[in-house]
Amino acid sequence: MAESENIVVATAEKIFTDLADAQTINRDKNGAWKAPLWQALTEAGLPLSWVSEDCGGSGASLAEGFGVLGAAGRFAIAVPLAETMLAGWLLAQAKVSAPEAEMTVAPAGPKDRITLDADGSLSGRARGVPFARAAKHIAVLASSSIGFTIALVDAAKVRIEAGLNLAGDNSDAVSFDHVQPVAIKPAPKGFDQTTLMLMGAVARSLQIAGALESMLDISVRYSNERVAFEKKISKFQAVQHNLARLAGETAAAMTAASSAADTIANAISFDDAVFLEATAAKIRCAEAAEKSAAIAHQVHGAIGYTLEHILHRYTMRALAWRDDFGSESYWAVELGNRVAARGADELWPLVASR
Amino acid sequence: MTAALRFDPIRLPPECEVLRKEVRAFLAEEVARGTFDPHSPQGQDSDVPGFSKRVGERGWIGMTWPKKYGGHERSFLERYVVTEEMRVANAPTRRFFVADRQSGPVLLKYAPEHIKMDILPRICRGEVCFSIGMSEPNSGSDLFAAKTKATKTDGGYLINGTKIWTSAAHVANYMLAIFRTSPPTKENRRHGLTQFLVDMKTPGIKVNPIGQLTGKADFNEVVFTDAFVPDDHALGEIDGAWKQATSELAYERSGPERFLETYYVLTELVRALGEAPDTRGAEGIGRLVAQLHTMRRMSVSVAGMLHAGKEPVVEASIVKDIGTVWEQQLPQRVRDLAAFVEPDASNHEILDTVLPFAMKVAPKLTIQGGTTEVLRGIIARGLGLR
Numbered sequence: 001m002a003e004s005e006n007i008v009v010a011t012a013e014k015i016f017t018d019l020a021d022a023q024t025i026n027r028d029k030n031g032a033w034k035a036p037l038w039q040a041l042t043e044a045g046l047p048l049s050w051v052s053e054d055c056g057g058s059g060a061s062l063a064e065g066f067g068v069l070g071a072a073g074r075f076a077i078a079v080p081l082a083e084t085m086l087a088g089w090l091l092a093q094a095k096v097s098a099p100e101a102e103m104t105v106a107p108a109g110p111k112d113r114i115t116l117d118a119d120g121s122l123s124g125r126a127r128g129v130p131f132a133r134a135a136k137h138i139a140v141l142a143s144s145s146i147g148f149t150i151a152l153v154d155a156a157k158v159r160i161e162a163g164l165n166l167a168g169d170n171s172d173a174v175s176f177d178h179v180q181p182v183a184i185k186p187a188p189k190g191f192d193q194t195t196l197m198l199m200g201a202v203a204r205s206l207q208i209a210g211a212l213e214s215m216l217d218i219s220v221r222y223s224n225e226r227v228a229f230e231k232k233i234s235k236f237q238a239v240q241h242n243l244a245r246l247a248g249e250t251a252a253a254m255t256a257a258s259s260a261a262d263t264i265a266n267a268i269s270f271d272d273a274v275f276l277e278a279t280a281a282k283i284r285c286a287e288a289a290e291k292s293a294a295i296a297h298q299v300h301g302a303i304g305y306t307l308e309h310i311l312h313r314y315t316m317r318a319l320a321w322r323d324d325f326g327s328e329s330y331w332a333v334e335l336g337n338r339v340a341a342r343g344a345d346e347l348w349p350l351v352a353s354r
Numbered sequence: 355m356t357a358a359l360r361f362d363p364i365r366l367p368p369e370c371e372v373l374r375k376e377v378r379a380f381l382a383e384e385v386a387r388g389t390f391d392p393h394s395p396q397g398q399d400s401d402v403p404g405f406s407k408r409v410g411e412r413g414w415i416g417m418t419w420p421k422k423y424g425g426h427e428r429s430f431l432e433r434y435v436v437t438e439e440m441r442v443a444n445a446p447t448r449r450f451f452v453a454d455r456q457s458g459p460v461l462l463k464y465a466p467e468h469i470k471m472d473i474l475p476r477i478c479r480g481e482v483c484f485s486i487g488m489s490e491p492n493s494g495s496d497l498f499a500a501k502t503k504a505t506k507t508d509g510g511y512l513i514n515g516t517k518i519w520t521s522a523a524h525v526a527n528y529m530l531a532i533f534r535t536s537p538p539t540k541e542n543r544r545h546g547l548t549q550f551l552v553d554m555k556t557p558g559i560k561v562n563p564i565g566q567l568t569g570k571a572d573f574n575e576v577v578f579t580d581a582f583v584p585d586d587h588a589l590g591e592i593d594g595a596w597k598q599a600t601s602e603l604a605y606e607r608s609g610p611e612r613f614l615e616t617y618y619v620l621t622e623l624v625r626a627l628g629e630a631p632d633t634r635g636a637e638g639i640g641r642l643v644a645q646l647h648t649m650r651r652m653s654v655s656v657a658g659m660l661h662a663g664k665e666p667v668v669e670a671s672i673v674k675d676i677g678t679v680w681e682q683q684l685p686q687r688v689r690d691l692a693a694f695v696e697p698d699a700s701n702h703e704i705l706d707t708v709l710p711f712a713m714k715v716a717p718k719l720t721i722q723g724g725t726t727e728v729l730r731g732i733i734a735r736g737l738g739l740r
Contacts, residue, residue: 332640
């Protein structure tokens with residue numbers, strides 16, 4: 001992506017550099033870094049990037065927002081930026097106005113269902129909802145007999161069972177027990193839970209790819225500093241080849257994620273091409289995360305296994321993000337079933353469709 | 355640091371899709387007239403002069419070259435489409451593919467004008483086949499250890515020595531080879547090699563086929579005994595081939611042929627598992643398709659960068675590293691996933707035929723055109739580790 005040319009992404013990177021330095025965050029035991037970071041992001045209009053100006057947002061393009069997510073991944077950002085962006089995007093689909101504070105989305109997995117009851121209230125349970133505890137509002141996609149609806153829910157009205165992902169970020173179970181939403185409108189025609197999951201999957205793919213870029217940077221730098229057996233470990237061929245593989249996995253993740261983002265940014269609807277791109281991105285980025293985290297830790301040795309070192313901020317998030325909005329195994333089954341249903345001779349035309 | 359790694363999302367322009375339809379229609383016609391069997395991967399390496407000439411007539415060889423030399427001044431992305439469609443169809447591209455991919459571009463850059471005017475149009479017409487004379491019995495990946503000598507004589511050079519593992523030398527009209535014109539220097543062990551164009555009809559060249567574990571004999575030993583090569587067939591700087599050899603690698607290493615070589619077993623896996631596979635089969639197909647799609651997007655991205663006049667050497671090496679490892683593992687994965695297909699069903703007949711061939715082809719994929727180890731060394735250098 002042409003991030004550096006992009007002013008929105010450059011703004012995000014500047015804020016991350018100033019207020020989300022990994023070393024500083026890693027030393028800060030009581031989370032004092034969070035409030036100033038969130039305030040700066042809010043002032044720059046980034047959490048509501050994908051909400052139009054007349055609905056309270058900053059009206060950035062999809063491409064710009066995707067660029068911000070990649071940058072957020074490179075800095076392993078642990079505030080609900082991606083989640084608020086997705087929530088804003090979801091609300092915008094039904095032209096529901098977005099409030100300014102932290103949000104998240106439910107459901108965050110393909111198997112959970114929230115339903116709209118006859119009395120206009122919402123019921124159901126969504127697991128693994130990222131940053132639910134930190135959110136003031138939740139953007140909800142609910143199903144009913146008349147189709148999907150998009151609702152804004154006050155987070156104080158739901159029951160939250162706290163959980164943590166691998167990186168120690170909130171990942172909570174959210175129960176809706178006849179909750180009256182703040183606002184609710186029908187989803188546009190054709191918008192369903194798969195649409196939301198694909199968008200979430202691409203967001204996570206971009207974050208994973210970003211985290212991998214940083215893992216590669218940190219690992220290369222470390223290998224050029226660390227001396228063992230009387231030379232820099234970067235001079236050992238075994239280490240070089242591990243890092244070359246890490247570069248390859250990083251490249252694959254960057255390509256898959258940015259290709260999917262580019263497809264969505266230029267698509268009219270979530271068609272077959274988007275489905276292939278988005279599922280492939282989540283599958284390939286998740287596979288890359290597994291291999292890359294292993295190599296980055298191997299290169300670092302014991303120091304990378306400590307809480308003091310920043311490496312875990314990237315590796316654990318890259319691994320954790322695999323679970324949100326459909327795991328790679330889930331999407332592989334979905335994609336495999338689609339390919340099988342199309343038939344063997346239709347596989348190449350699908351792959352070569354763009 | 356990673357700012358150096360770029361894989362921009364390239365969308366193929368509309369003219370590529372028009373072209374893709376033309377190529378598919380052409381290949382369907384060729385299948386209908388019996389030129390090749392699309393279900394037989396063994397045909398890819400066959401030398402079929404008639405097919406080559408018809409591809410040339412369509413303007414699909416030397417597509418990116420200047421019109422002056424018979425080329426068509428079309429884009430790298432259009433060439434990409436033709437290459438991938440031919441590969442997936444198992445079309446017999448042996449006669450023209452190497453010349454189109456790498457020999458032609460080298461001649462364009464380094465050959466004298468009269469040679470360009472002579473040979474390039476014939477490549478474009480699909481008439482001439484090239485082979486690449488790099489490896490020697492004691493010089494494979496270590497290219498700069500080459501010993502085959504070019505000794506200066508009146509009006510040219512006398513070549514003595516042996517090239518080996520030379521694909522298609524038995525059908526090739528020409529070879530692009532590197533020969534030793536001077537000994538290496540203390541300061542630069544890469545010094546002293548020169549690139550030459552060799553006419554395979556030259557007296558003193560003997561081609562001995564070498565049987566491969568597939569049962570075929572596509573590569574050869576080529577023995578030179580006082581074979582005369584005229585002065586104007588030396589390409590580029592005398593003793594300076596090492597400066598030239600690397601720039602062509604981006605072309606050679608990142609194309610669709612670097613991950614599609616065993617693609618046919620994936621098609622046949624999908625056929626064998628049927629339209630409603632079990633969870634294991636579906637997940638397996640899904641992962642393989644996701645990996646394939648990502649590879650292709652990486653490869654297209656490199657084509658886009660070449661189109662933009664860049665030299666993405668590291669990116670191209672990454673594509674070949676990941677791509678060849680993938681196409682090498684693919685037959686094994688397909689075997690795993692096909693393990694429980696109903697033995698009496700008929701939809702795995704083609705898979706049963708082609709899978710053993712893919713298994714046998716697999717080991718060479720991470721060796722030819724730059725081994726995995728060499729590629730990872732190049733990537734490591736790009737990362738600033740060497």
